[in-house]
Amino acid sequence: MAIIFACAALFSLSAAPPVRAQSAPIRLVALGDSLSAGYGLPNEAAFPMALERALKAKGYNVEVANAGVSGDTASGGLDRIDWSVPDGTDGVILELGANDMLRGLDPSVPRKAIETIVERLKARNIPVMLAGMVASRNLGPDYAQKFDQLYPDIAKKHGLVLYPFFLDGVAGDASLNLQDGLHPTAKGIEIIVARILPTVETFLATLKR
Template sequence: MAKITLAAFGDSLTEGYGLPAYSSLPAQLERRLLEEGFHVEITNFGLSGDTSADGLFRLADVIESGPDAAYIEFGANDCFQIMDPDQTRTNLSRMVEAFQEAGIPVLLLGFKPMNFTPQSYSSEFKRIFTDIADKFSIPLYPSLTEGIGEEPEYYQPDGVHPSSEGVAVMVDKMFPAFKSFLESISGK
């Protein structure tokens, strides 16, 4: 199988805020995929603090890097700032459109609001990701933090950013989605 280059495009949850580079989500995911026989190289385009609007501003650089595929992981900072869900939906939609126009397959990683998020906002926010996946016929992994919930042992002291162990659980949970995604684009 030919090598697949994957752009990991997101915020601090992708960048690996507070973690050594080898413990970031892209690094742990790459190791797991390599162990499972995928010839993959993941480039980390995560930037702490980025909202979906900030990501949209950086999008051209990611596309110009020429990846074979990408994942999009934005929304946590939009949610924490209680940004208008319609704006987040528009920003993420523009990202997906740009990747598709460049011929780059995309996997969307959803973000489930944390318990302190107002319920009315939370329910509206959660719909963003399924709406986009349906609209653009792209694969969706609905909740990036699946498996770690809000359990303190999986987080750094700030209670927001996953620890290395938390990232390992996230990678374990999301692996089947990435396996299916990579198989679909490699024809395996």
């Protein structure tokens, strides 16, 4: 059943200069659910590959691994964190929580799981960029407030670069989503990438090589 997301406010972040002339690429992992995995799309149209192309077009030497698993909750992502994010990873783009919300799970559940993922990656000296989600408003204002707030709270507590709403500019637009109304088309992914790109560049500028 299609869920229509409320629009999130746009955030503008200054882009950092491209990282050039590296002997080895920056190795990023997109750890997420079907939104990262590219549900219903060919591999080359999925978010990680589209982001990698956009970054390379701007001069970055980067590889973005697809560690998205369709249907994954935040707890599911936590369960597979050790093998989904290999040693040598330079940074993780963490996109989880949408399935928790769609299942109506108490927001405290994804909050705990996402924060634990962040803590475990930080313990391995792997920086995290957090991609947030916005709750469907038909779940009620109390649920929406608690769910929406977990992302900025975790980002603030752990000093993370935050992109507030992964589906910004795409959610609720039938022309940019598959027939289920939940998953972006290839065009929708391109819009997501264009909007998130400045925040990813800000994140790249924080990485220590």
